[in-house]
Amino acid sequence: MALLEVRDLTVVFERKGEQPFTAVDHVSFEVEPGQTVGLVGESGCGKSVTSLAIMGLLPKRGARVSGTVGYEGTNLLSLSDREMRDRRGRDLGMVFQDPLSSLNPVVPIGVQVTEVLERHRDMSRKKAMVEAADLLDKVGIPDPTRRLSEYPHQLSGGMRQRALIAIALACRPRLLIADEPTTALDVTIQAQILALLKELVRDMGTALVMITHDLGVVAGLCDEVNVLYAGRVVEKAERHELFAAPRHPYTHGLLSSIPRLDAPRGQKLSPIKGSVADNIPWDHGCAFAPRCPNALDVCVQVTPAQEDIGGGRLLRCHNPVRPPVVEEVSA
């Protein structure tokens, strides 16, 4: 059975006097125990809202969440606030984007680690401090005992993200959600943090939902990838297949806009035209159509359905990119 089973997750933001806005639209995906699943897309495609909905962290007022989020068979969306509070930090951990603003500036690092141990593992402060030092050591923070009494501003960006990872993994949750955990870091530190995440989820058997706009992160980490556009999953594939043969023009566009070392000299990068704001609503056609090089007339008239194209792949497109033909050796 899947550890996390998201079915038709829909999040609609409603504000008085404004049109309701559907940020996440019938998103479904599964995460097996120990598996790493990527949610990929540009800013504004609904990745973060999806993660907050799973964690139950969306504001009570103004956000309408529907669908199901199954965790070991329990629908998290049906749980009370209190039950959800008991699970957050214990069964589900989360790492956020900006490690400086995500740590409380006036509370020592140690307390920010121990408070989650005290809450979910019934530890005394003293015992939790020993455990916290151990955790900081595990995420690669040198001199952990001294760091416990320091404040976030005394740590470097990479250290802070390590501390946040230690906090999220303190109670050994079976599922970790990482929302762009490397975006705010230097490139060299990014690689270190990704390696650390990879190692930790492998050692602890934690399932990881990796939210990112960076396909490099996906390539290094994810077993399976869901590409989101305007709140819907447009393509889902196993990592190698996605990179070898992207079918959705959006995925293809994302991949061709990455500089490659093995590309022929002088080849220009091809960016995706327009921006995420150039949308048409999904119920009038394909949201990506205005930016799509493959767009046909049907794309702005009929909403493409999600189809199973075999090999565990899902695709939502009227006119997909043709898979590259494997050249036959001529006789």
Add this chain to the structure above:
Amino acid sequence: MLRYTIRRLIQLVGVVLVLSLLLFAWLRALPGGPVSALLGERATPESREALTKQLGLDQPIFVQYFKFLGRALSGDFGVSTGVQPGDSAMEIFLQRFPATIELSFLAIVIAIAFGIPLGYLAAKRRGGWFDNLSVGGSLIGVAVPVFFLAYVLKDVLSSALGLPTEGRQDAINATRVTGFFVFDGVITQEWDAALNALEHLILPAVALSTIPFAVVFRITRAAVLDVLDEDFVRTAESKGLTAPVIRRRHVLRNAMLPVVTTIGLQTGALLAGAVLTEKVFSFAGVGQALAIGFERRDYPVLLLLIIMATIVYVVVNLLVDLSYAFIDPRIRTR
């Protein structure tokens, strides 16, 4: 930190010196003077002249100032001519200062005890009926003049509540130790005296607390609203922490810096409110002495009380600045 404190205290000496000079000039620039105040309109020129000479007011003003300064340095601030004629200004200060401290302290405690929790609650329920009602209420709190509210409390509510409206304590046999009546009652274990003094404090303290309450409430609300949007509050939620821990450790601790600043400033402003409140409730504190002192042009008492008020104001705000370091570690390590 020690060096910083010492530097601020040295600055205080300068502030007091300049202030004493300005005050000296300002008080004498007021129309009338102690002679007219003491003798009335119909006094003969001879008796006026005699009194002027006796009070030393016939000398040039700078001579008067340096004489005052010389005596002040040895702790002699002159003798009261109006508030309690014949008593030394210092005696009057020592007698009345504890009263005003007790009153202001209670007023600030009321303002904090209600302002911070209500401000937090209003922020938490932004836009709800409680928020709208309390924001409106705080506006009234700031806008209603202290003397009006004081009379409403005194004349309308006191009988319903059965609380005294005059003075600091009923004429009961109470031992005086420090001059803080409530405190004295507690340390001498004269509980009835302490309770009686406390009852006398309640109405004036409530009247005095309305403005600081409203200001503390609004600043808390605004600060909490800012903090609630911070990423680290979301992190705290993602850890599944209980609501009280998030509130205390993550929200309020971060929201306290502007609130503490405000409390410091309000403590200073309380003295202005105390003049009116003490007058209405015949409360024998510094505020009442200032009011009487101005009516009767009691130069020595006015000078001493205003200088002391300044020192209190500067010291309170120094304490506030020092408290930042305890609240925010980023200031401590700088």
